Amino acid sequence: MLRRLILIVLVFLLVVVAFLLVAGRGWLGEDLVAGTPLERARSDARRAGEAFVQSESAREIGSHRAKQILFGDFHVHTGFSLDAFSLAMPLSGGDGPYNVADACDFARYCSELDFWSINDHAESSTPRRWRETIESMRQCDAVGAASDPAGADLVSFLGWEWSHMGTTAENHYGHRNVILRDLSEDQIPSRPIAADSPAQYMQVPGTVQLAAMVGLTRDATYFDYARYQQELGEPPRCADGVPVRDLPDDCREHAADPGELLRKLDDWGHRSLVIPHGTTWGMYTPQGSGYAKQLTPEFTHPVRQRLVEVYSGHGNTEEYRSWREVLIDEEGDRHCPMPRDDFLPGCWHAGEIIRSRCLSAGESEDECESRAVEARQYYADADAGLGHLAVPGQRPWEWLDAAQCRDCFLPAFSYRVGNTVQAMLALSREDENGDPLRFRFGFIGSSDIHSSRPGTGYKEVLRNKMTDFRMTQISVPGMELDEEPAPIARPSDPRGVQPPDWLERGRASSFLYSGGLVAVHATSRDRAAIWDGLEARETYATSGPRILLWFDLLNPPAQPGARTGAVAPMGSEVELAEPPIFQVRAVGSRKQLPGCPDESVSALGAERLERLCGGECFFPSDERRTITRIEVVRIRPQQHPGQALDDLIEDPWRVFECEADPVGCAVTFTDPDFVAGARDAAYYARAIEEPSEAINGGQLRCESDEAGNCTRIRSCEPWSSPDDACLSTIEERAWSSPIFVDYTSAS
Numbered sequence: 001m002l003r004r005l006i007l008i009v010l011v012f013l014l015v016v017v018a019f020l021l022v023a024g025r026g027w028l029g030e031d032l033v034a035g036t037p038l039e040r041a042r043s044d045a046r047r048a049g050e051a052f053v054q055s056e057s058a059r060e061i062g063s064h065r066a067k068q069i070l071f072g073d074f075h076v077h078t079g080f081s082l083d084a085f086s087l088a089m090p091l092s093g094g095d096g097p098y099n100v101a102d103a104c105d106f107a108r109y110c111s112e113l114d115f116w117s118i119n120d121h122a123e124s125s126t127p128r129r130w131r132e133t134i135e136s137m138r139q140c141d142a143v144g145a146a147s148d149p150a151g152a153d154l155v156s157f158l159g160w161e162w163s164h165m166g167t168t169a170e171n172h173y174g175h176r177n178v179i180l181r182d183l184s185e186d187q188i189p190s191r192p193i194a195a196d197s198p199a200q201y202m203q204v205p206g207t208v209q210l211a212a213m214v215g216l217t218r219d220a221t222y223f224d225y226a227r228y229q230q231e232l233g234e235p236p237r238c239a240d241g242v243p244v245r246d247l248p249d250d251c252r253e254h255a256a257d258p259g260e261l262l263r264k265l266d267d268w269g270h271r272s273l274v275i276p277h278g279t280t281w282g283m284y285t286p287q288g289s290g291y292a293k294q295l296t297p298e299f300t301h302p303v304r305q306r307l308v309e310v311y312s313g314h315g316n317t318e319e320y321r322s323w324r325e326v327l328i329d330e331e332g333d334r335h336c337p338m339p340r341d342d343f344l345p346g347c348w349h350a351g352e353i354i355r356s357r358c359l360s361a362g363e364s365e366d367e368c369e370s371r372a373v374e375a376r377q378y379y380a381d382a383d384a385g386l387g388h389l390a391v392p393g394q395r396p397w398e399w400l401d402a403a404q405c406r407d408c409f410l411p412a413f414s415y416r417v418g419n420t421v422q423a424m425l426a427l428s429r430e431d432e433n434g435d436p437l438r439f440r441f442g443f444i445g446s447s448d449i450h451s452s453r454p455g456t457g458y459k460e461v462l463r464n465k466m467t468d469f470r471m472t473q474i475s476v477p478g479m480e481l482d483e484e485p486a487p488i489a490r491p492s493d494p495r496g497v498q499p500p501d502w503l504e505r506g507r508a509s510s511f512l513y514s515g516g517l518v519a520v521h522a523t524s525r526d527r528a529a530i531w532d533g534l535e536a537r538e539t540y541a542t543s544g545p546r547i548l549l550w551f552d553l554l555n556p557p558a559q560p561g562a563r564t565g566a567v568a569p570m571g572s573e574v575e576l577a578e579p580p581i582f583q584v585r586a587v588g589s590r591k592q593l594p595g596c597p598d599e600s601v602s603a604l605g606a607e608r609l610e611r612l613c614g615g616e617c618f619f620p621s622d623e624r625r626t627i628t629r630i631e632v633v634r635i636r637p638q639q640h641p642g643q644a645l646d647d648l649i650e651d652p653w654r655v656f657e658c659e660a661d662p663v664g665c666a667v668t669f670t671d672p673d674f675v676a677g678a679r680d681a682a683y684y685a686r687a688i689e690e691p692s693e694a695i696n697g698g699q700l701r702c703e704s705d706e707a708g709n710c711t712r713i714r715s716c717e718p719w720s721s722p723d724d725a726c727l728s729t730i731e732e733r734a735w736s737s738p739i740f741v742d743y744t745s746a747s
Contacts, residue, residue: 029220029222029223029224029225029226029227029228029230030220030223030224030227031128031224031227031228031231032079032080032085032097032099032224032228033099033132034080034099034100034101034129034132034133034135034136035099035100035101035102035136036101036136036139037101037104037105037108037136037139037140037143038101038105038108038109038143038603038604039139039143040143040603041108041143041144041152041153041154042108042109042112042153042154042599043599046597046599047153050112051068053590053620054068054069054548055068057548057587057624057663057664058548058587060587060663060664061548061550061585061586061587061663061664061666062585062666063550063585065521065550065569066523067521067522067523067533067538068521068522068523068524068525069519069520069521069522069548069549070114070115070519070520070522070525070530070533071113071114071115071455071517071518071519071542071546072113072114072115072116072117072155072454072455072517072518072519072520072530073107073111073113073116073117073446073447073449073454073455073515073517073518074116074117074119074157074159074177074179074275074309074444074446074518075117075119075161075177075277075309075312075446075447075448075449075515076103076107076116076117076118076119076446076447076449076452076453076454077119077120077121077161077448077449077450077451077452078097078098078099078100078102078103078118078120078452079097079098079099079452080099080100080120080124080125080129080133081120081121081124081161081450082121082123082124082228082232083121083124083450083471084097084098084120084450084451084452085097085225085228086225087450087451087468087470087471088221088451089221089222089225090221092470093464093470094451094470095611096221097221097224098451098452098453098612099136099452100118100132100133100136100137100140100452101136101139101140102452102612103116103118103452103453103454104116104136104137104139104140104154104156105604105608105612106452106453106454106455106612106613107154107156107454107455108140108143108144108153108154108603109599109600109603109604109609109612109613109617110453110455110596110600110612110613110617110618111453111454111455111456111458111617111618112455112458112600112617112618113154113454113455114153114154114155114525114530115154115155115156115157115520115530116154116155116156116157116454116455117156117157117158117159117177117179118133118137118156118157118158118159118160119159119160119161119177119179120133120160120161121160121161121163121194122160122161122162122163122192122193122194122195123163123194123195124232125160125191125192125194125252126231126232126234126235126252127191127235127249127250128231129231130191130192133158134158134183134188137156137157137158137183138156138183140154140156141154141155141156141183144156151524151525151526151529152525152526152527153525155525155526155527155530156183157179157180157181157527158179158180158183158188159177159178159179159180160177160178160192160193161175161176161177161178162175162176162177162178162193162194162195162255162261162274163175163194163195163197164176164195164196164197164257164258165195165197165198165199165284165384166197166198166199166286166384167198167199167286167383167384168198168286168383168384169286169287169288169289169290169328169418170293170332171198172198172285172286172289172384173195173257173258173294174276174277174278174279174285174289174419175276175277175278176258176261176274176275176276176277177274177275177277177309178192178193178261178265178272178273178274178275179272179273179275180270180271180272181270181271181272181527181531182270182271182527187270187271188270189244189265189268189270190244190245190247190249191238191247191249191251191252191253192253193253193254193255193261193264193265194252194253194254194255195254195255195256195261196254196255196256199284199383199384235250235251235252236250236251236252237251237252237254238251238252238253238254239251243267244264244267244268245267245268257299258274258294258299259296259298259299261274262274262298262299262301262304262305265304271531272304273304273305273306273307273534273535274301274304274305275305275307275308275309275444276305276308276309277308277309277312277317277446277448278309278312278314278315278317278412278448279291279308279317279416279419279420279421279424280315280316280317280411280412280415280416280417280419280420281314281315281317281412281413281414281416282325282385282403282412282413282414282415282416283314283385283413283414283503283504283508284384284385285384285385285416285419286383286384287325287326287334287380287382287384287387287416288324288325288326288327288328288334288418289416289418289419290418290419290423291418291419291423291424291427291439292418292427292641295427295428295429295437295438295439296437297431297432297437300437300439303535305441306440306441306442306534306535306537307441307442307443307444307534307537307539308421308424308439308441308442308443308444309444309445309446309448309541310421310443310444310445310541310735311410311445311516311541311542311543311735312445312446312447312448312515312516313447313448313449313456313457313467313468313512313513313514313515313516314412314413314448314468314511314512314513315410315411315412315413315415315511315512315513316408316409316410316411316412316543317412317419317420317421318408318409318420318421318422318735319405319408319409319411319420319422319651320417320420320422320423320426320645320649320651321342321343321405321408321415321417321420322417322646323337323340323342323343323345323417324337324417324418325337325345325346325347325403325414325415325416325417326345326347326380334377334380334381335380336348336351336376336377336379336380341708342406342407343405343406344400344401344402344403344404344710345402345403346379346387346388346399346402346403346414347376347377347379347380347387347390348376348402349399349400349402349403350375350376350378350379350387350388350390350391350402350491351371351372351373351375351376351379352372353375353391353394353398353399354368354371354372354374354375354391354489354490354491355368355369355371355372357487357488357489358371358372358489358490360487360489361487361489363489371489371490371491374491375390375391375491378390378491378492378493378494378495379494381493381495382494382495383494383495383496383497385414385503385504386494386495386497387403387494388494388504389492389494389497390491390492390493390494391488391491391492392488392490392491392492393487393488395506396504396506396507396713396715396717397506397712397713397715399507400700400702400710400711400712400713401699401700401702401710401713403415404511404699404700405417409543409730409731409733410513410543410694410696410697410699410730411511411699412511413504413507413508413511414504421441421443422633422635422649422651423645423649424439424441425438425439425440425441425635425637425649425682425738426635426636426637426638426645426648426649427439427637427638427645428637428638428639428641429638429641436637436680438637440537440573440682440738440740441537441737441738442534442537442538442539442570442571442737442738443539443540443541443684443735443736443737443738444518444539444540444541445515445516445517445518445541445542445543445544445735446515446516446517446518447514447515447516448468448515449466449467449468449515450468450471451465451468451470453465453466453612454515455515455517455618456514456515456544457513457514457515457516457517457542457543457544457545458544458545458546458592458617458618459514459592459616459618460514460544460692460693460694460695460727461614461616461725462614462616463695463696463716463725463726465614466514466515466614466695467512467513467514467515467695467696468512469509469512469716471503471505471508471509471512506715506717507700507713507715509715509716509717510696510699510700510701510715510716510717510726511696511699512696513543513694513695513696514544514694514695515544516541516542516543516544517541517542517544517546518539518540518541519539519540519541519542519546519549519734520533520534520538520539521533521538521539521550521569521570536569536571537570537571537572537737538569538570538571538737539570539571539737540570540734540735540736540737541734541735542589542732542733542734542735543732543733543734544694544732545588545589545625545689545732545734546589546590546620547586547587547588547589547627547687547689547732547733547734548586548587548664549584549585549586549587549685549687549734549736550569550570550583550584550585550586551569551570551582551583551584551684551685551736551737551739552567552568552569552570552582552583552739553567553568553569553572553574553580553581553582553739553741554567554581554582554583554668555576555578555580555581556568556572556574556576557574557575557576567583568739569739570684570736570737570738570739571737571738571739572739572740573740573742574739574740574741574742575741575742575743575744576674576741576742576743576744577675577743577744577745577746578674578675578746579670579671579672579674579675580670580671580674580683580739580741581668581669581670582632582668582669582670582683582685582739583666583667583668584630584632584656584665584666584667584668584685584687584736585664585665585666586627586630586664586665586666586685586687586734587624587627587663587664588624588625588626588627588662588664588689588690589624589625589689589732590620590621590622590623590624590625591620591621591623591624591625592618592619592620592621593619593620593621594616594619595615595616595617595619596609596613596615596616596617596619597617597619600613600617623662624662625662625689625690625692625732626658626660626661626662626665626689626690627658627664627665627687627688627689627690628657628658628660628688628689628690628731629655629656629657629658629665629688630655630656630658630665630667630685630686630687630688631651631652631654631655631656631685631686631688632652632653632654632655632656632669632683632684632685632686633649633650633651633652633653633683633684633685633686634650634653634654634671634681634682634683635648635649635650635681635682635683635738636648636650636677636679636680636681636682637680637681637682639679652686653683654669656669660690665687671683674741674743675743677743678743678745679743680740680741680742680743681740681741681743682738682739682740682741683738683739683741684735684736684737684738684739685735685736686733686734686735686736687733687734687736688731688732688733689731689732689733690731691729691730691731692729692730692731692732693727693728693729693730694727694728694729694730694732695725695726695727696716696726696728697727697728697729697730698728698729699715700713700714700715701713701714701715701716701728702714
């Protein structure tokens with residue numbers, strides 16, 4: 001009897017082990033497919049109505065330009081990105097992965113964009129997924145192109161994300177979206193180009209761990225995820241040093257740095273744009289990072305690298321500040337800076353947490369000070385995103401607002417000031433010919449959404465759908481803000497810890513927002529016209545609302561054949577010997593009605609409308625928000641490498657208050673110091689809307705003492721009450737692309 005029982009137990013265990021191994025190898029899973037978009041374009045009447053409203057607003061504010069303003073999203077992930085797939089699983093609070101066709105249908109029927117791109121991580125791509133992505137994007141584009149010969153209702157651009165993540169400021173290059181102009185077979189690379197990174201962007205569960213998830217939950221999504229992992233391991237690595245067209249189609253191609261990426265794109269020869277993004281996001285960007293090391297002829301490209309993403313649902317990357325998160329000396333050693341009124345360094349506060357715990361444990365002042373010093377150095381020396389692990393058993397609320405930009409507009413988490421767009425524009429050095437080498441970026445906004453939902457910023461609702469809030473959902477549930485901190489009173493060295501432990505999930509959830517938009521001034525709605533506007537940098541970014549914005553230089557130098565009274569629009573480069581004269585015109589966005597228009601309901605059906613759009617679509621009313629002020633930023637680039645940036649970035653340089661007029665706001669101004677200073681300068685404008693509520697607008701929602709120090713946070717955690725919409729009042733805005741004015745003497 002005992003022998004039979006033992007045999008039964010052994011057989012049962014063998015069956016369980018076999019099941020877990022089979023599940024973990026993906027043999028029971030199904031492949032996620034790109035899908036087929038709905039074959040129904042938005043009606044001509046709806047598009048014509050939107051165009052008429054915009055043209056009337058332009059006429060009323062005094063714009064007589066023939067170009068129209070089109071809105072899009074150039075940063076969209078689907079379940080074909082491994083991190084997006086993981087966020088869609090039940091463990092993260094998801095309802096299953098969304099595919100490329102879902103993203104197309106969302107852009108067309110939920111957010112009603114004019115154009116969009118797909119940007120799944122090249123590191124998570126496979127030959128099958130790339131082929132299916134191309135086909136689904138062609139189908140999405142064909143639906144719109146067939147609707148109107150004069151211009152599609154939705155133009156779809158193919159692309160991918162190159163996701164480089166370094167462990168130190170020296171070996172980190174950041175992320176870039178590659179956007180391709182065309183969809184024809186002879187204009188598409190055979191495979192996307194992935195990044196060779198010192199650190200992995202995301203570590204996925206191993207076979208045994210994943211198999212255990214499957215066994216415990218018996219949810220089919222985990223089988224599919226295991227199958228995805230198995231598929232990722234199948235393509236071989238492409239050989240190095242081989243021309244791109246000589247490589248087999250079924251290998252995975254890599255580029256170690258931006259220079260190699262640009263060279264490979266040049267090798268292909270196709271029209272493309274390479275757009276940096278997320279540059280200040282401390283989640284994966286090492287402390288002390290800066291863009292100065294990337295200002296080289298090898299890493300810049302005058303045709304492909306013309307735009308930068310200044311805002312996304314992962315935060316603002318615009319604003320430079322004089323503080324530093326860590327100090328790096330000439331030998332490369334890192335040091336922790338002292339706290340300031342406007343910034344609490346994360347390394348410093350790590351020491352304060354350890355000191356407090358140490359004293360509570362009854363240790364001496366000297367011993368606790370020694371541990372605090374050690375904790376600060378551990379934090380300062382930590383690899384990308386790992387500093388918080390210098391405090392063992394750390395709790396989100398212990399950190400207060402350490403490492404955050406206190407006065408930035410919707411800042412990225414753990415802000416990296418050296419990588420801000422303003423810092424980029426202020427950098428300058430000479431190239432091999434003695435000419436200035438600079439970043440001359442135009443501005444765009446986008447979403448960086450990981451749930452197949454382009455253009456989520458049209459309404460501040462449904463934070464679990466319209467933001468990447470679930471990116472932090474897999475933190476420890478059940479924590480309460482008033483729990484006692486962990487009693488561990490000694491610091492630990494976090495160097496060498498591997499992902500996903502780098503993700504500081506608790507507070508980070510308060511820095512994930514609804515997405516921004518890229519706006520382009522285009523002569524028509526077709527692909528070529530949109531691309532021409534992008535390459536000309538006649539673009540601007542918004543934080544989500546469809547603000548109308550024009551920024552022009554009124555006195556550009558005369559060009560042969562130019563009409564009288566011609567202006568230079570945003571994105572232009574000119575040389576002047578006289579003070580520049582600018583004009584800004586801005587019209588606020590239209591307030592949204594609840595629900596969805598009948599056309600969206602009819603196209604998607606009630607069930608899919610609810611799952612995809614959450615029952616809330618772009619649905620503008622006839623009432624516009626007002627523009628309260630126009631802010632102008634002036635940046636004068638360095639006169640020599642290494643020159644301090646603090647006095648070169650003037651933000652704001654000019655501020656113009658606007659009357660509360662729904663028609664909009666228009667201002668004209670000049671720079672009287674331009675000739676006397678004899679300095680090149682870049683100018684751009686921000687149009688600020690009247691206050692409104694936004695998801696995570698208050699970030700950590702600090703409670704402060706009389707001195708203004710944060711004493712308690714009410715962050716919007718994954719374990720927060722589901723009734724907490726996490727809304728706070730902000731001022732939505734639009735950022736024009738700069739106009740670059742180089743000084744030339746009158747002679």
